Amino acid sequence: MFSFNDKWRAWVVVALLFLFMVINYADKAVIGLVAVSVMHDLSLTPRQFGLVGSSFFLLYSVSGVVFGFVANRVKTQWILVFLAATWAIVQFPMVGSVSLPMLITCRILLGVGEGPAYPVALHACYKWFDDRERSVPNAIIAQGPFVGMMLAGPILTFFIVRYGWHSAFLALGVIGIVWIVLWLLLGKEGTVDADGATQKEDHQETVPYGTLLTDPTVVGNFILWFAAFAVVALCFTWIPAYLRLGLGYSATTTGWLFSMIVTAQIPVAIALSWVSKKLLASGVSSRVARGVLAGGPIVMAGAIFWSIGSIGSPGAKVACLAAGSAMIQLIGWLGPLMLGEIVPTRQRGALLGIHNSVGTVAGLVAPAVMGFVINDALSPAAGFEQGFELLGALLVLSGLIGLYLVNPEKSRMRFFRLIQTSESPQPANTGISKRMSHDGGLINQSKE
Template sequence: MAVDRQEVPGLPLATATGARVPAVRRRAWFVLALLVCLMLVNFADKVVVGLSGVGMKRELGLDSSQFGVIQSSFFWLFAVGSVLGGWLGGKVRARWLLAGIAALWVLSLVPMAAQVGFTTIVACRVLLGFAEGPTVALAMQVAHSWFPAHRRSVPSSIVIAGAGAGPLIAAPVLTWVIETYSWHAAFGVLAAFGAVFAVLWLLGGDFGPEGARAGDHHVVATALPEHVPLRRLFSTGTLIGMALLFFVAYANTSVGVSWLPLYLRDGLGYDATTAGKLVVLPFLGAAVAVILVGVLSSALTRRGVGNRVTRGILPAAMVLASGVCTVAFSSLDRGVPQMTLLVISACLNSAGYGVAFAGLADVAPTGQRSTVFGIVTGIYSLGGVVAPLVIGRLADAGTSAAAGYGDGFLVLGFTMIIGAVAALLLVDPDRDAARLAAAS
């Protein structure tokens, strides 16, 4: 029977030829750098509406519920794009697929640089969400194709760190563009960067040598079937638990991207300049934390700690702690303690994304990895649909803006705690990989 060989810590496996190893390594890190740029632009596109929120609401006469619709509309076809992109990821070269996705980003951003109405904004955000839906899954698939399984935690985390760097860099730059010119100009800037990335990716990006084991030591092969029915894959505790974990974590992420700038200004009363600086802090902390956790997971793996701990318990525990911090800061007034808990919550929530994706790869055969990533991304994107709408409704329904936002974050925090506890109980990549191999 044909099998897909998944590596876990253990014994030596044959490596690529010595002459080829350095070239593969250099190309791998170059492609990884391009993927970081991809994620940077990807999340800058997400945060721009939140940064433009005050001016957009004033210009178009929108209330918080209508603005919540705009934020939520990004995710209406996000799941469709995720699943479709995941399916295409196994059939179309990454060079053409990701360049095409970037071209769709540009197409959706250009109209926003001119005068637009509510309906046009929603249509553009729906198109952008559809195009960006498969981005994380495809970026992970490409990154994993350049690195062996036991070394994927760090590259996965670096890719996710690019998502944190997007708002980190975009928030002050786009805030300056908005304050100096207009919120329309910010969308024009992002359209230009999207076009630049598309060209760079066409010149240097693509899938890696999936079977290459450059510098691969201390691994043993665990045989998975080349193909496992999706129903069987998604009945494993690992995929169910990871889907729940990603759902609640992404709900938190989408609220941060969509509502944090407005929460700081309307809910807590910070001015535009101060809010533009403060909004950077959660993304800065998250970008650093996600890499540190990837390094920690990799170090634990080298010491023989099982994947249940390094790629299951570790990210779930962090989301659980993030939920507790979210509940805590939701009831505090503006000040250093409140902002500190908000930043810690964002760091912990984002930190486990990379290693969690590595855990998904442990139970997904290589040929189905893009499909599995796409479906999981589609599932967790629903958190991005629901959370901004709920926050918008609660912000309007509160006795004050601060009270409404506080209620929203309280609900979000308890939801995260429930999802994280479920993941702690369900996720075990080693157990599920062994069961899939035994059933083949």
């Protein structure tokens, strides 16, 4: 076995979790890249293919909630192995003869394995870093989805064009198995949450789930993530098809354009993440540094998607797709951090899972709605652009509601008071001091 000290092991784990998310999002993106070929070979209408895209999310959210609670009790080290094995196994039936029922079944099972992936990966990361050190590793893992989709565009398209669309699924299955081997050799469970008096004291400090789930900051994060994930789900399922059927690009050009659209998201996410960190360091409230910085761009993205239909140039339409997709990304990073500020450690895994699952219900709806709109439109291009108008309206409305609701400081104080009220009186001079943290968990406790 390999041996690392804790410092290096922590960053090896971050690197593996980054690769975990790269594979996760390449798995998601492949269905959009093979869309035109699959519709042709299986004689599917846009409505049927939209249902295929949505089927991936049928149990995605349920799985996310279930594994969120499992992560409170089972080591994330083994949960990650199970999830990655599920992804790999369901790719192989797609290598041979495929029918519509088989396609839908494999996508549903893939959704079961991928639904909990991001929150469980973050939960595993948080076990290696305390709250004040999580920004950088959190940001690295959050880049995994971007890189996964960016690489999927040209690489999987190469396999599709040269060897047929079945080969893309074979490649993803093999890559999943390779990751499992690496994780078993190099991965390990972190101990930050289990160290010292913090965990011993904190294990009693919980807030009723009814109270957590109706808190305005939590609800606001749910709404923002729901709207953002509608864009993400359409990127997986329909954006490559729009580039081909709506704008007339070739399969190879579509692969590169899809990669460019995703690549444009990375500097925007990094820049806004840096701004958020600087604002927090300068004393700006989390409501502004995280809430406004996540919600405001979603409103802007809504306006961008709404305008696509009125733009004549295909190049300008592609630029709008890139800009709109980039604007919604930050909530995927800042949302979990905001929840990490206010949720007790013992309940963090479950809340991250619920948050991800509630938001990703959009994936069950958005691809199917787009498919129905395209199917009933005068032309594929007109159908896509009508769908983008609906998406724009959803983003603007959800962004405004989220901006109004999100207030981590207020929620943290509310939960703090609930915990203090529910605790039995502590003996004097216990040696324990409790203080609220500006940028991190609900309560930090330390021996004086």
